[in-house]
Amino acid sequence: MTLSYTDILALPKEYRRNLINCLSGYKSFCLCGTKSEDGITNLSVISSVIHVGANPPLVGMLMRPPVVPRDTLTNLLETGFFTLNHVNETFYQQAHQSSGRYSAEVSEFTETGLTEAYSDLHPAPYVAEASVQIGLSFQERYDIQANGTVFIVGRVLEVRVPEGSVGEDGFLDLEKTGSLTVNGLDGYGKVERIARLSYAKPGKEISQL
Amino acid sequence: MTLSYTDILALPKEYRRNLINCLSGYKSFCLCGTKSEDGITNLSVISSVIHVGANPPLVGMLMRPPVVPRDTLTNLLETGFFTLNHVNETFYQQAHQSSGRYSAEVSEFTETGLTEAYSDLHPAPYVAEASVQIGLSFQERYDIQANGTVFIVGRVLEVRVPEGSVGEDGFLDLEKTGSLTVNGLDGYGKVERIARLSYAKPGKEISQL
Numbered sequence: 466m467t468l469s470y471t472d473i474l475a476l477p478k479e480y481r482r483n484l485i486n487c488l489s490g491y492k493s494f495c496l497c498g499t500k501s502e503d504g505i506t507n508l509s510v511i512s513s514v515i516h517v518g519a520n521p522p523l524v525g526m527l528m529r530p531p532v533v534p535r536d537t538l539t540n541l542l543e544t545g546f547f548t549l550n551h552v553n554e555t556f557y558q559q560a561h562q563s564s565g566r567y568s569a570e571v572s573e574f575t576e577t578g579l580t581e582a583y584s585d586l587h588p589a590p591y592v593a594e595a596s597v598q599i600g601l602s603f604q605e606r607y608d609i610q611a612n613g614t615v616f617i618v619g620r621v622l623e624v625r626v627p628e629g630s631v632g633e634d635g636f637l638d639l640e641k642t643g644s645l646t647v648n649g650l651d652g653y654g655k656v657e658r659i660a661r662l663s664y665a666k667p668g669k670e671i672s673q674l
Numbered sequence: 675m676t677l678s679y680t681d682i683l684a685l686p687k688e689y690r691r692n693l694i695n696c697l698s699g700y701k702s703f704c705l706c707g708t709k710s711e712d713g714i715t716n717l718s719v720i721s722s723v724i725h726v727g728a729n730p731p732l733v734g735m736l737m738r739p740p741v742v743p744r745d746t747l748t749n750l751l752e753t754g755f756f757t758l759n760h761v762n763e764t765f766y767q768q769a770h771q772s773s774g775r776y777s778a779e780v781s782e783f784t785e786t787g788l789t790e791a792y793s794d795l796h797p798a799p800y801v802a803e804a805s806v807q808i809g810l811s812f813q814e815r816y817d818i819q820a821n822g823t824v825f826i827v828g829r830v831l832e833v834r835v836p837e838g839s840v841g842e843d844g845f846l847d848l849e850k851t852g853s854l855t856v857n858g859l860d861g862y863g864k865v866e867r868i869a870r871l872s873y874a875k876p877g878k879e880i881s882q883l
Contacts, residue, residue, distance in 0.1 A: 466840060468833045469795060473731050480844030485728040487846035488808055488833065490702030490760055491855035491865055492724070515701070515722040515736055518821040519694040522682050525818075525825070527724055527734065551699055554868065558880060565874035576876065586678060599697055607816040609734075609827055612727040616734070616825055618818055624677045624697065631675060635689030637696035639857045646700035646855055646865055648848045651872070651883065654865040656700055659763065659854070661861045665774035667785065671767060674860065 487649040494647045496560050496579075497526070498548040498590040499540035501569065506581055506590045508573035509537040510564040512647045514549060522621035524549065524601060530613030536569050538615060545603045546587045547619065550595035553643035557653050586623050596642040598625040636661070696858035703856045705769050705788075706735070707757040707799040708749035710778065715790055715799045717782035718746040719773040721856045723758060731830035733758065733810060739822030745778050747824060754812045755796045756828065759804035762852035766862050795832050805851040807834040845870070 473481060492512040499507045517523035526549075528538050541547040552560040556579060563573040574581050580593035584600055591598040601619030608615055630641040639656065646654050661674035682690060701721040708716045726732035735758075737747050750756040761769040765788060772782040783790050789802035793809055800807040810828030817824055839850040848865065855863050870883035 466833075466835050466837055470731070470829070470831050473830060473833065474729070476844070478729070481731070482728045483844035484833070484840060484846055485731045485830065486725050487848065488731075488758075488806070488830065489723045489725045489733055490704060490806075490853050491700055491848060492702065493699030495699060513724040514698045515724055516695050516698045517736060517818060517823055519691045520683070520687070521820065522679070522690070522694045522697075523818075523820055524698055525736065527726060549697075557868070558871065561871045562874050562880055565876045565878070567876050597697070597699075605819055607818075607825065609726060609732075610814055611730065611732055611827060611829070614726055616816065618820060620679070620820070621682060621694065621697065622679050624675075624682065624693070626675050628675055631693060635685070635692030636858055636861065637693055639696065639700060639861075640863075644699050645868070648865070648867065649845055652845065652848075652867055652870045654849075654867045656855055656857070656863040656865050658857065658861055658863045659766070662767065662770045664860070665771050667774045667776050669774075671771055 483649055492647045494552045494645045494653065495549045496552060496563065496592050496595065497537050498550060498592060499537050500544060500588060500590055501536070501540050502543050505569065506572040506574050507536040507540055508563045508579065508592070510560055511549065517618055523604065523618055524599065524621060525616060525618045528615045528617060531615065532613065534569060541603050541617070544588060546589040547601055548589045548591050549599040549601065550592035551597035551642060551644040553596060553645060554655065556594045557645055584623055596627050597644060692858055701856045703761045703854045703862065704758045705761055705772065705801050705804065706746050707759060707801060708746050709753060709797060709799055710745070710749050711752050714779065715781040715783050716745040716749055717772045717788065717801070719769055720758065726827055732813065732827055733808065733830060734825060734827045737824045737826060740824065741822065743778060750812050750826070753797060755798040756810055757798045757800045758808040758810065759801035760806035760851060760853040762805060762854060763864065765803045766854055793832055805836050806853060
């Protein structure tokens with residue numbers, strides 16, 4: 466099937482939303498934890514987390530346009546802190562439920578039955594059920610002109626991962642941590658590794674690590 | 675294992691690079707196709723593709739700092755066009771090989787044995803072996819202050835996907851297209867879907883689609 470830009474604009478809204486959300490390929494599946502200045506915790510599903518840099522350690526994510534109240538964006542800008550927590554199979558339905566539009570007065574932790582966990586290093590709530598927990602401070606914000614989405618860059622303040630999940634070379638095995646992936650808006654999957662491949666150089670055969 | 679920001683900065687370079695590259699969770703695995711003004715085609719592995727918007731259809735990706743020649747970034751800025759092509763199991767080793775640092779004078783298509791394909795709608799080369807092919811025009815550029823990486827937003831000009839891979843609601847089934855995912859810098863995996871879940875609303879039970 467081939468669709469042009471004009472064809473895409475003419476698609477029914479839900480069809481277009483599903484199709485275009487799938488185009489980017491498999492995505493990260495994280496819960497973003499924040500706390501308001503009034504102390505109310507918040508959780509939201511984020512499927513746009515990307516690596517920005519290792520030194521200093523930076524992570525980026527895209528957030529929807531703040532044309533309606535967006536508790537996560539408001540909280541992370543006001544307090545300067547947020548967490549990213551990998552979702553695994555034991556609580557992915559609760560994670561999905563947290564994407565419902567809850568009022569800023571209620572905590573998605575309470576509503577979904579997930580558990581808050583805290584660090585001494587920053588005030589944002591982790592999801593205790595998550596095996597990979599990342600604490601971040603807000604660094605940069607870029608407002609995308611074309612549609613008002615917001616690209617946020619965070620600095621990694623803390624990493625909490627299970628013992629035995631990191632190899633000698635620093636590779637964090639996301640099969641061992643049970644991290645899931647997302648296809649489009651609502652398709653959740655688990656991953657089986659095919660291979661790790663050696664660093665590529667022109668004229669050199671690659672091999673499996 | 676718990677690491678603070680200071681601990682991370684003190685890690686050996688390769689260990690830190692692997693660990694931090696894995697923190698974002700599972701990533702998209704695409705080849706970006708461009709052509710220079712001199713007509714030399716280029717391919718590069720991109721694992722930072724994210725959904726930006728459905729209407730208009732927009733895709734974003736992060737590129738490394740242009741402190742050394744970056745053919746993909748140069749080409750897409752000069753010509754205004756690029757493609758994203760989902761990598762599947764039949765050619766993932768060739769895709770990985772294209773991440774080697776080849777001279778701007780040679781085409782990674784030639785070097786890796788992948789095949790160029792073209793559309794009437796734009797001049798950028800697709801990877802014929804890819805089941806999902808997306809043609810884009812350059813829209814916006816944001817230079818990340820903290821480390822000089824570049825966030826690029828592209829507008830979707832064309833989508834080419836296999837017959838039968840898109841459901842009635844527009845969901846593009848990435849298992850059917852054979853799209854792979856990446857863990858960190860070099861871990862490639864395939865995905866098995868657990869479930870699609872219904873739209874979440876406060877107080878409403880979610881169900882499987």
